[in-house]
Amino acid sequence: MENQAAANTEAPEEDYWELRLYVAGQTAKSVAALANLQKYCEQHLVGRYRLEVIDLLVNPQLAEGDQILAIPTLVRKVPVPIRKIIGDLSNEERVLVGLDIRPAGHPITR
C-alpha cells in the first residue's frame, strides 16, 4: 500500500478508473452487481471512471482475454495492476479495497 500511495503522489493525473463488468445475461447476481457498482462509482469516482458491461452470452469470445471464470467479475483495467473482484459486489468495503478506491469524504493522510 505504501508503494501504491507513492505512485499516486507521483502521478496524480492517472487518477482515473477503467472498469469492466462481465455478466452472463440478466441474472439476479449480475443485476445486483451492476447496481452495486454503479452506486459505488457515483459515490466515489464521479467523473473519474469509465464502466463497460460485457455480456458473455452475447460475446463469449471475450471471456478468454481477461481470464474470466466466475460471473459476475469486475475487472479494473486501469490503473494497473489489473484487479478482479468477483461476486455480486454487495460488500462495499471489500469492493473499494479491491479497486483501491479511497472512499470520498475521508481525506487522504499524507
Added chain:
Amino acid sequence: MLPKAPSGIDGLDEITEGGLPKGRPTLICGSAGCGKTLMGIEFLVRGALAYHEPGVLMAFEETSEELAANVASLGFDLPALQAQKLLRVDHVHVDRSEIEETGEYDMEGLFIRLGYAIDSIGAKRVVLDTIESLFSGFSNQAILRSEIRRLFRWLKDKGVTTIITAERGDGSLTRQGLEEYVSDCVILLDNRVIDQITTRRLRIVKYRGSTHGTNEYPYLISEDGISVLPVTSLRLEHKVSDQIVSTGISALDEMFGRRGFYQGSSVLLTGTAGTAKTTLAAAFAQEVCQAGGRCLYFAFEESPHQLIRNMLSVNIDLEAHVREGNLMIEASRPTLNGLERHLVTIHKLVRDFQPTAVVIDPISNLISVGNVNEVRSMLTRLIDFLKVSNITGLFTSLISGSMQMDTTEEGVSSLVDTWISVRDLEGVGERNRGLSILKSRGMAHSNQVREFIITDKGIELLDVVVGPTGIITGASRLVRQLQEQAQEVSARQELARKDRELERRRRVLEATIANLRTEFESVEEEFRQLNNEEHDRQKGQVMDRVKAARAFSPSDTSTPNNQQPNS
C-alpha cells in the same frame, strides 16, 4: 452396449473394451509425474488424427506454448493441429492474489469459455487439466463443488467425451474427493519405485455401464506416447500353425517326433551355467535365417559383437545374417530398464522387424529387474503376444544347480510348449553336457539324455551309449568305445579267419572232385573201349556166319532155316 470413444492410446482401448465412455466424463487421477496431462493430450491428438474428432484442451496449469513444447518430443504437433482447427488450447490462469471475492458468484464464465471453445471447432473431446486448480483460486468451496458438479452435468449434456485430470489425494483418489463420484469412468495412474526401478501402473477403478479389465496394467511413456500393456490374449484362442521349424541341429531334430518345433510355439531352454544355452539359441537363430525367416535376438548378457565372435568359434556365422538384415541382435543390460520397458521394446521391435522367430537370452536375467511375480506376468504377456503373432519364441533360462528341475524360477514352464533341458553330467573328474527334452506339446519326443559336444564345426549330439549302469558319457564313453573297437577288430579277424578256412576247405573239396572226375573219366574210357570191342566182335561173328552160309547154300537148302533162330 454403451457407446465408446476409442482413445487411440496403445492398449488402453483393449482394457476398456473399446475406449472411454462416449459423451461422458472420465477422471484420470494420479500423483505427480504419472503422465496424466500427457494421457489427456494423447487422447485429444489421437482423436483428432485417427478419429477426426476435434478436441478442446483447457489447461489450468500450463500455457499453450509450454504444453506444445512438452509433447513435441512425442511427435505431437499441437500448433499444427490448432491451425487445422482440430484442437483448441485454452489456458486458464487462476491467480488468487488478483481476485477479491465479495458476495455471491458462480462459474458461468468457465462454462461460457468452454462452450465457446467447443462450439468454435465442433469439438467432440474435451480435456480439463487440472480442474482442482480452481480450488486454489477461489475460496468459496461450497460454490466450487456445486459448480463442478454442474460442469460435469453440463459436459454430459453437451455430449462431449471428457477427460478430467486430478492430483491424487491422501487416502482418496482426488484431493477434493469429488471428481471420482461424478465421473463415469475413473482411471488411476500409479508410479511406484521398487528396488530403484520405477514402474508405472494403470488401473480402471470404475467404469459405469461397462465391463473392463480390473487388474493393474503396467504402462509406459515412450517415444511414441503412452503404451498400456494388457495381456493381449486373455482368452487363449489364437490360431496355431502346423508348420515345423528346425532346431538348427539335425540330431536334435531327430529327437522330436516331427523333426523340430511348431512354428509359433514357445520353447524354453533351461540349463545350469556353461551348458551352451546361448550356443543352442544361436544355432536356432542361424537356422531360422538360413531357412529364409527373420530372427530377432535379444541378448541380455553379451554385446552383439561378442556374441558374433563367440559363435563364430563354433562355426555359427551370425554376422552374415545380420548383414543381410535377416537377423537383428538387440543387446542391453536388463537393469537398463524396468520390465515393462523391456516388454515394450520387444513389442515395438517385433512390430517393426516382423520376425518369424524371437530369441531371448536369457530370461532369467530379468529377475534382477523385478520380482518373480512381475517377471512371470511379463513373460506371460510376452509369450502370449508372440503366440498370437505366430512367432516362434525361444527363451533360455539359467537355473541354479541345486534347484528342482520342474520349477524354473519364473514359473514359465507351464506356459511354454517345448522344454529342453541342458545340464552338466558330472562324473568322476570330468563334466559333460547332456541334453534332454522335458516336454514337447503336440508331438512325440525322445526320452533319452543325449550327450553333446561343441566342436569348431558346431554342436554335435553323440550317439547313445548304454553301459551296464545306464547311459554313459565322457571318458567312460571313450573307454567303452575303445573296448567296442577292440571287440570289433577281433570279431572281424575271427570272421576273416573263418572265411579263409572255408576257402581252403572248398579248394580241397574241389581238388578231390577233380580227381574223382579224372578217375571216372578213365573208367568211362575203359568201359567205352570194351563196349566197342564187343560190338566189333559180334559184328565179326555175324559176318562169319553169313560167309559160312553162303559156302553151303547150293547143297543144303535148309541152312537159311537154321540161320533164322540165330539172327
